[in-house]
Amino acid sequence: MRIVIENAAIVTVTGGEYPSGHVVTNDGLIESVGAGPAPDGPVDERVDGTGCLVTPGLVNTHHHLYQWATRGMAQQATLFQWLTELYPVWAGLDEKVTHAAAVAGVLRLARTGCTTVADHHYVYPRHGGDLAAAVIDAAATVGTRMHLVRGSMDRGESHGGLPPDSVIEDTDTALAATAEAIDTHHDPSPQAFTRVAVGPCSPFSVSTDLMRLAAELARDKGVRLHTHLAETVDEQDQCQAEHGCTPVEYAERTGWLGEDVWLAHGVHLSDDAVARLGATGTGVAHCPTSNGRLGTGIARIADLIGAGAPVGLGVDGAASNEDGGLGVELRQATYLARLRGGPAALTARGALRLATLGGARCLGRDDELGSLEPGKLADLAVWRLDGVEHAGIADPVAALVFGALPPLALLLAGGRPVVREDTALNVSDVDVAANLRRESARLLAAVDR
Numbered sequence: 001m002r003i004v005i006e007n008a009a010i011v012t013v014t015g016g017e018y019p020s021g022h023v024v025t026n027d028g029l030i031e032s033v034g035a036g037p038a039p040d041g042p043v044d045e046r047v048d049g050t051g052c053l054v055t056p057g058l059v060n061t062h063h064h065l066y067q068w069a070t071r072g073m074a075q076q077a078t079l080f081q082w083l084t085e086l087y088p089v090w091a092g093l094d095e096k097v098t099h100a101a102a103v104a105g106v107l108r109l110a111r112t113g114c115t116t117v118a119d120h121h122y123v124y125p126r127h128g129g130d131l132a133a134a135v136i137d138a139a140a141t142v143g144t145r146m147h148l149v150r151g152s153m154d155r156g157e158s159h160g161g162l163p164p165d166s167v168i169e170d171t172d173t174a175l176a177a178t179a180e181a182i183d184t185h186h187d188p189s190p191q192a193f194t195r196v197a198v199g200p201c202s203p204f205s206v207s208t209d210l211m212r213l214a215a216e217l218a219r220d221k222g223v224r225l226h227t228h229l230a231e232t233v234d235e236q237d238q239c240q241a242e243h244g245c246t247p248v249e250y251a252e253r254t255g256w257l258g259e260d261v262w263l264a265h266g267v268h269l270s271d272d273a274v275a276r277l278g279a280t281g282t283g284v285a286h287c288p289t290s291n292g293r294l295g296t297g298i299a300r301i302a303d304l305i306g307a308g309a310p311v312g313l314g315v316d317g318a319a320s321n322e323d324g325g326l327g328v329e330l331r332q333a334t335y336l337a338r339l340r341g342g343p344a345a346l347t348a349r350g351a352l353r354l355a356t357l358g359g360a361r362c363l364g365r366d367d368e369l370g371s372l373e374p375g376k377l378a379d380l381a382v383w384r385l386d387g388v389e390h391a392g393i394a395d396p397v398a399a400l401v402f403g404a405l406p407p408l409a410l411l412l413a414g415g416r417p418v419v420r421e422d423t424a425l426n427v428s429d430v431d432v433a434a435n436l437r438r439e440s441a442r443l444l445a446a447v448d449r
Helices: 065-070 079-090 095-110 131-142 171-185 208-221 233-243 247-253 271-280 288-293 301-307 329-341 348-362 396-402 429-448
Strands: 002-011 017-026 029-035 045-048 052-056 058-060 114-121 145-152 194-200 225-229 261-265 283-286 311-313 380-384 408-413 416-420
Touching: 002 029, 002 396, 052 348, 052 396, 058 311, 058 348, 065 079, 065 095, 065 114, 065 131, 065 429, 079 233, 079 429, 095 114, 095 131, 095 429, 114 131, 114 348, 114 408, 131 145, 131 171, 131 194, 145 171, 171 194, 171 208, 194 208, 208 225, 225 247, 233 247, 247 271, 271 301, 283 301, 283 348, 288 329, 301 311, 301 329, 311 329, 311 348, 329 348, 329 396, 348 396
Parallel strands: 002 045, 002 052, 058 114, 114 145, 145 194, 194 225, 225 261, 261 283, 283 311
Antiparallel strands: 002 017, 017 029, 052 380, 380 408, 408 416
């Protein structure tokens, strides 16, 4: 399809902004971006963007979609307390629960401007079925791109870890299953809708052997690496006690720094750690709402950006961010950065860059995603700013970031409409909600027994 969007405010993220301009998409790619009306040519659909802002589709760099089935629990817990309460529930995950939760989570992401989802799934109960395929199918059902991070844990309670032994894999099984997920699902081609990364869960739930061997596997397969790191003081203290170093030093020892790595959270970082992430081009997925929900702290986002580290936004699991939307993280990231560094620490445009080009850089796709440029993938959001919630805000980017999250007039992924007039096109909200309620109740009932 050749889709023409005209009369809208356009923010390309890489520099160009047009108060009234056009974007033309054709065959899954952006054909033209600029001021004024679109160039002449055949049109399959013409969208009048009057009163709207067009941005790149947002990129979510860290999520746990299965957690949509367990929201609202452990409300006053620290991270380790929260995990201890929830792991026994997650031990009951199967394909039906995982698929229902993932469809709901991706639907919420799409309706908040997200076109690319990186989902870190690391809980694989022994009789749960093919949970990786369930997550991938959920994204295809809604219509977004999926970067599945095939996670793993090989350190259960019997070896000093937090998760029950029933949800961990031995090291060889974890590596073999990760390799199989890459071989089965990873699409390295341009315009790919599905890619796979390697993602041992975290240093406190994974052995040193698995950390090292997973990094070797990823590089042998030519895929990216992702894990949690430096999220809490508890993790920092445990790393020091067990390994005699900081989390970033441990990551470096095990092969986990580099331009093919992005780390979730990065809240507790020394000056040396920030500089090291910047020097190695190691990315950070900033999850402001989840960090606030669990009281883990405020990440040094302005410092990381200043050091040259790629930084993107992440929603994190819905059990620690019950909203589950990505667009709302623009404001959260801005406010937390300013609480730490003052009102100039992060601008509205800086926040938008985190959610678009910064996220694309973390996922290794900044040549394809994250900005509105001819030849890039036609992933874009058309935000409606003509309501009372944004009336009187002359700057459309400020309206998007500081104001109420606008409804979507249109969301395209690869030039395909996913959301139109704030309604998902490929799934029913009512059906998705009903299915999630049913599967969540089944999961919780199994724990109660």
